[in-house]
Amino acid sequence: MANGNSVHRIRVESVNGGADVRILLRHPMETGTRKDSVTGITIPRHFIEEIHFEHNGEEVMAAYWSWGMALNPFVSFHIRRVRPGDVVRVHWTDNKGVSDAVEGAVALSSGKPGRV
């Protein structure tokens, strides 16, 4: 579940009645081809397979990923229509079956554009 101490980041910014959403997740996204520099042992493949993007509980986008997405994945996208207080939640599962999530709310449109 998402929590206040999450290592993952989400920014939801209102833009013309919609919202720009940016997420930055903490995940190693191991390809399975790297070797540990000390032991020489191959680091097993470990990557986010599936990620879901929800607006007020409704799925608006989903994605399937390979290990070819970058370390600590970043995604930005735009939800067409939102209201202040709406909740954007992103949750994902990796190939080890570990799930996590992050969520943010649509603020009033006074905020400065910012970076995740």
Add this chain to the structure above:
Amino acid sequence: MQRRTFLGATLAAAECALLAGAGLLKPQRALAAWPAAAFNAETLDAALRALSGGAPISDSDAIVLQAPEQAADGRTVPVDVISKIPGTRSIALLSEKNPFPALSRFELTPAVSPSLSARIKMGGTGRVVALVEADGRYYSTSRRVEVAVGGC
């Protein structure tokens, strides 16, 4: 620093090649349509074929694909895609020179704009491809990115 970077790149490339054949993925839960055939394909053509289900793919300039002309570090390359094709349902990203070129497939609903940004790994200099599915047809565009240090 230069030398270290170079050695790292060489090693990474060797590892990419070494393990390119190892298909270690397990089948997914019933709910997921994780596109195993596409993600395990080892050439760009095979990956595109798997993603489109063999349907023809037209070049389209109605897909705007932005990526840097030169990427210092292939481990993280920013890519922006905007599809101007009506009825866009999915956007897939591929990188020609990766051991496994298919990287992701985003499935969109009409509640989101047909545009997204993400960061990918690139194994070497080559084309980044965006594949768009709209009304059951497939369209693609590509851009060449020169990668100084491969990131697979």
